[in-house]
Amino acid sequence: MDIFSLIGLVLALIALVGGSILKGAGVSSLWSSAAFVIVILGTIAAIMVHTPPAVFKRAARMLKWVFFPPLGGGEQMVGQLVEWSNIARKQGLLGLEPLVNEQSDPFLKKGLQMLVDGLEPEAIRHMLEIDLNGQEHQDLAAAKVYEAMGIYAPTLGIIGAVFGLIAVMKNLADPSKLGHGIAAAFTATIYGIASANLFFLPMANKLKSVINGRSREREMVIEGLIAIAQGENPRNIEAKLAGFLH
Template sequence: MDILSLLGILLALAALVGGSILKGAGIGSLWSSAAFVIVIVGTIAAIFVHTPPSVFKRALNILIWVVKPPPSDRQVVASRIVEWSNTARRQGLLGLEVHVNEQHDPFLKKGLQMLVDGVEPESIRRMLEIDLEGQEHHDLAAAKVFEGMGIYAPTLGIIGAVFGLIAVMKNLGDPSKLGHGIAAAFTATIYGIASANLFFLPMAAKLKAVIASRTGEREMVVEGLIAIAQGENPRNIEAKLAGFLH
């Protein structure tokens, strides 16, 4: 669980509600059905047009990574690779076959299977890097869905504010409606700017960081498996992988 992300979301909500109360606007001023439809529904509509279905589906799947990133322990993975290198040195590459089905990560399992099958090191590298680049590209495109929402939301907030001011202008003859109308107009601006800067853009940045971390770990796996395939000394492999642990 990413405590910082969870705490950040709670603080963002507290800042909006608390700020509204401290400024004397009250909690009720934060709700406007018209602003919600224009800004939130409008942002979702824009991102539907912006995003291919497969990318949007992936974005929904990885959204949980904001508060619960996929499990990762580079130290454990590095130690496992060094252990495999010792096994390969003593028993040969076929000695690693018993470990293939123990792997839950499809990427690691595929690489280890190719190692056992005696695939040439450069072929292993090429195939794993194609998988790695493809997955990274797909995940980054999914993260950019939230980045796109962070771009569209403020603009739609301005549109909502303009609609609100148009309604105010139509009621200039009734001063009793002016204050409420202007307040409602600015609520749309709050929806747009707050949703973008407190939620959508930070979520996109956090997802990109998680994706970069996963990519770094898999790059370590590639280097480790290639080193085993090339018959490098386990101590040299351990020293090489140490550079990925920082």
């Protein structure tokens, strides 16, 4: 679990609630059903128009990566690749065949299967790089969904504030309603700016970071598999792959 993301989320909520209390606005001022409908539901509606269904569904599935990134651990992966190289040197590439079905990662399973099948190193590299680039492209497109939400939300917050001010203008004859109406109008602005800068944009950037880390791990896997296919010494493979860990 990414504890930094959890701490950041908690601090964001504390900043909003605590700031409202310290400024004398109170916790109740942060809730407005009208602001929620305009800003949050409006942002979701905008992003559904903006995004193809497949990308939207992928973005929803990837949300958990903010807290549970799918990174296998670089040192553990290096150790696994070195172990495979030792098996290949002692038993040949066919000695790796029993390990193929044990792999839960489709990318790793495909690479190991091609290694066992005796494909040329450059053919393995070419096919795995196509998979890697395609996966990275799809993941980045999904991460940009949250980036787009961070762009739409502040604008919808302004729209909500304008609606609130329109309501205030209709009640100019009743001064007792002016203060409450203006406060409610600015709540929509808070929803828009806070959701964008404390949630949507940070989540988009965190997902991009996770995607880059995942791609880096898979580049390491490709280099390791190619080195095994070329029959390199396990110690040399370990030294080569160590560069990916820094």
